Amino acid sequence: MPAEEMEKMDTHHHDQPVEDTEIKDWKRKLVWSWIFTIPIAILMLSERLFGFALIEIPYSTIVILLLGFPVVFIFGWDTIKGGTRGLFTFYFNMDSLIALGTVIAYLTGIFSLGDVVLDYSGVSAMIMAFFTTGKYVEAVARGRASQEIKKLLELGAKSATVVRGSKEFTIPVSEVKIGDIIIVKPGEKIPTDGVVVKGESAVDESMVTGESLPNDKVKGGNVIGATINQDGILYVKATKVGKDTFLAHIIKLVEETQSEKIPIQKLADKITGVFVPTILVMAILTFANWWYFSQDLSRALGVGVAVLVIACPCALGLATPTALMVGSGMGAKRGILIRKGEAIQTMKEVKTVIFDKTGTITKGKPEVREIYSKAKENYMMEIAASLEKLSEHPLSKAIVNKANLKKYKKVTGFRVLRGRGVEGKIGKNEVIIGNTNLMKEKKISVKEFENKIQSFEENGYTTIIVSENHKAIGIMGIADAVKEDSLNAIFELKELGFRVVMLTGDNERTAKAIAEQVGINEVIANVLPEDKAKKVEALQLEGMVAFVGDGINDAPALKQSNVGIAMGSGSDIAIESGDIVLANGSLSGVVSAIKLSKATFSKIKQNLFWAFAYNIIAIPIAIGGLLHPVIAEIAMALSSITVVTNANLLRRKKI
Amino acid sequence: MKKYKITISGMHCASCASNIERSLKKVSGVRGASVSLMLKKGRVECDDSVSEEELKKAVARAGYKAVGMEKE
Numbered sequence: 001m002p003a004e005e006m007e008k009m010d011t012h013h014h015d016q017p018v019e020d021t022e023i024k025d026w027k028r029k030l031v032w033s034w035i036f037t038i039p040i041a042i043l044m045l046s047e048r049l050f051g052f053a054l055i056e057i058p059y060s061t062i063v064i065l066l067l068g069f070p071v072v073f074i075f076g077w078d079t080i081k082g083g084t085r086g087l088f089t090f091y092f093n094m095d096s097l098i099a100l101g102t103v104i105a106y107l108t109g110i111f112s113l114g115d116v117v118l119d120y121s122g123v124s125a126m127i128m129a130f131f132t133t134g135k136y137v138e139a140v141a142r143g144r145a146s147q148e149i150k151k152l153l154e155l156g157a158k159s160a161t162v163v164r165g166s167k168e169f170t171i172p173v174s175e176v177k178i179g180d181i182i183i184v185k186p187g188e189k190i191p192t193d194g195v196v197v198k199g200e201s202a203v204d205e206s207m208v209t210g211e212s213l214p215n216d217k218v219k220g221g222n223v224i225g226a227t228i229n230q231d232g233i234l235y236v237k238a239t240k241v242g243k244d245t246f247l248a249h250i251i252k253l254v255e256e257t258q259s260e261k262i263p264i265q266k267l268a269d270k271i272t273g274v275f276v277p278t279i280l281v282m283a284i285l286t287f288a289n290w291w292y293f294s295q296d297l298s299r300a301l302g303v304g305v306a307v308l309v310i311a312c313p314c315a316l317g318l319a320t321p322t323a324l325m326v327g328s329g330m331g332a333k334r335g336i337l338i339r340k341g342e343a344i345q346t347m348k349e350v351k352t353v354i355f356d357k358t359g360t361i362t363k364g365k366p367e368v369r370e371i372y373s374k375a376k377e378n379y380m381m382e383i384a385a386s387l388e389k390l391s392e393h394p395l396s397k398a399i400v401n402k403a404n405l406k407k408y409k410k411v412t413g414f415r416v417l418r419g420r421g422v423e424g425k426i427g428k429n430e431v432i433i434g435n436t437n438l439m440k441e442k443k444i445s446v447k448e449f450e451n452k453i454q455s456f457e458e459n460g461y462t463t464i465i466v467s468e469n470h471k472a473i474g475i476m477g478i479a480d481a482v483k484e485d486s487l488n489a490i491f492e493l494k495e496l497g498f499r500v501v502m503l504t505g506d507n508e509r510t511a512k513a514i515a516e517q518v519g520i521n522e523v524i525a526n527v528l529p530e531d532k533a534k535k536v537e538a539l540q541l542e543g544m545v546a547f548v549g550d551g552i553n554d555a556p557a558l559k560q561s562n563v564g565i566a567m568g569s570g571s572d573i574a575i576e577s578g579d580i581v582l583a584n585g586s587l588s589g590v591v592s593a594i595k596l597s598k599a600t601f602s603k604i605k606q607n608l609f610w611a612f613a614y615n616i617i618a619i620p621i622a623i624g625g626l627l628h629p630v631i632a633e634i635a636m637a638l639s640s641i642t643v644v645t646n647a648n649l650l651r652r653k654k655i
Numbered sequence: 656m657k658k659y660k661i662t663i664s665g666m667h668c669a670s671c672a673s674n675i676e677r678s679l680k681k682v683s684g685v686r687g688a689s690v691s692l693m694l695k696k697g698r699v700e701c702d703d704s705v706s707e708e709e710l711k712k713a714v715a716r717a718g719y720k721a722v723g724m725e726k727e
């Protein structure tokens with residue numbers, strides 16, 4: 001099979017979880033354990049089942065000891081070894097409890113031959129068999145909990161076809177260098193982030209952005225590594241490789257979230273840390289008490305073993321990570337990246353959602369819609385575009401695009417007046433271009449344009465005034481279309497009970513016109529970029545605030561807010577600046593992110609409640625001597641399985 | 656200050672993760688350690704003076720194995 005086809009097959013077949021070996025391992029132990037344990041169970045219960053003992057005591061004890069030996073000391077060896085070492089090094093874990101429980105039970109069999117105690121040796125094999133079974137089921141469920149994330153980790157392409165000289169080479173992705181030209185055929189994965197230099201095609205980016213419709217890519221378009229080229233051949237120049245790619249960032253982010261502690265988990269973690277030694281002490285005390293008061297060594301041993309094996313730190317320790325894993329996996333699939341696990345907890349306190357206007361509610365691709373000039377329109381556009389060409393601002397780009405000049409005039413003394421406009425000199429003429437605030441500041445009269453400006457603003461246009469030598473010569477109305485789903489998303493947020501506010505640098509009238517289109521009643525206009533964070537702070541006095549912005553200009557506001565939601569499209573996201581990052585730019589992602597956070601957090605709470613309740617109720621019952629050790633072990637296994645399964649149920653939630 | 660990502664084998668319960676964290680934090684120069692049972696990975700933040708070997712030993716001391724170490 002050609003390497004290329006292998007690669008293609010590969011993309012469909014790497015659903016195999018990394019945990020596979022762990023699961024297989026437990027499964028093998030499980031099967032062998034039960035092969036030996038079932039006869040033990042039949043022997044132990046034969047008197048009750050058939051009314052007579054299949055093998056008479058003490059021979060039955062010897063048979064059980066022989067059958068039980070491999071279960072405890074061969075198939076369970078890892079547990080015994082790990083647990084015993086824990087007892088000596090003081091790094092106790094789950095295994096320490098099981099090891100102690102099973103070994104003690106096994107030893108009773110040997111001592112029973114000398115009539116010292118009753119025989120519990122059968123119990124030891126059964127505990128180990130149930131423990132192994134529980135671990136197996138738990139490992140499967142844990143694998144399921146992380147399936148989306150695992151897919152993400154394995155999403156990257158393995159090889160790339162690069163052009164060097166006039167030849168094509170197929171090389172591993174890790175050897176691709178920045179600047180390499182990569183050929184991507186239809187159906188292939190794009191190996192790394194880059195820019196299209198030749199060809200056109202539709203690219204399916206759903207795996208990293210959650211956006212279901214393919215994006216058309218032409219020359220100059222940015223492509224993301226791991227997305228799938230659909231129908232044309234693309235020549236892509238690699239712009240980012242290795243750790244710098246979008247996918248690598250997402251993976252790092254997901255891993256960081258997973259190893260981060262959420263406040264609500266802190267108590268559980270503290271308990272987990274001291275759990276095993278505490279239980280060891282409790283088991284010893286229980287044993288001593290029972291022996292002293294009942295004078296029955298066998299009974300005391302049975303109760304002690306039950307206490308050892310019923311306690312389950314796993315349910316406590318797994319409660320948060322599993323739910324978070326399922327939640328962040330569900331999110332990643334939809335282009336919602338939870339960067340700070342803490343945001344999930346904070347989200348439920350959030351009362352107000354603040355949206356930045358440009359690029360968040362609107363598409364962020366402004367176009368000049370109307371021009372009104374007292375001078376020659378061509379002349380005005382020429383000087384305007386010559387200055388704006390030097391600025392990176394989206395509005396500047398709109399003006400440059402509109403003018404569509406072949407040649408620009410030479411500009412000297414160019415300066416960007418942040419949040420207001422630009423200034424510079426063309427020849428001897430001083431040109432200032434910007435909003436009405438800037439004109440006011442520079443004492444340039446806009447009197448003769450006043451009516452026109454008002455009508456522009458009522459249409460929701462951002463109005464830019466062009467002045468030459470301190471005299472306004474014309475104005476431009478620039479509009480930024482509202483994203484299709486903004487109206488719906490904002491409606492839904494209000495339904496959910498949030499106060500929705502729009503924040504913008506635009507003037508009041510323009511801002512209100514846009515706000516009206518999407519159903520927002522509260523607008524804070526005329527905000528300079530550097531003041532956004534202050535406005536957020538002011539709103540925080542009335543309750544917790546989520547800020548939704550583009551992550552590049554809004555970084556301080558995102559940081560100031562209680563939950564910062566950064567959005568962008570494709571690889572253009574500033575991942576570092578948000579607590580939650582939306583890979584596709586639609587506002588419905590904000591609603592989904594909020595719903596997902598709430599659902600995940602309530603799952604975490606359920607899990608923690610269950611885990612605490614289980615241990616608080618079960619341990620006293622075991623101490624009271626009301627549980628047979630085998631039943632205790634079954635309860636223990638079920639408790640951690642319940643937690644992981646419950647986390648998996650999060651998937652049923654409609655987000 | 657540097658950061659490491661450690662891939663750890665042998666973990667299978669929540670106590671395991673907290674044991675490894677405890678052991679890593681005991682290494683002098685380690686500022687923070689956090690281990691994820693779900694990902695079988697740990698992240699460590701430590702002074703430049705801490706060697707990879709010391710971190711590996713800390714994982715081993717708790718009874719587990721560091722199978723991979725990556726500087727971030």
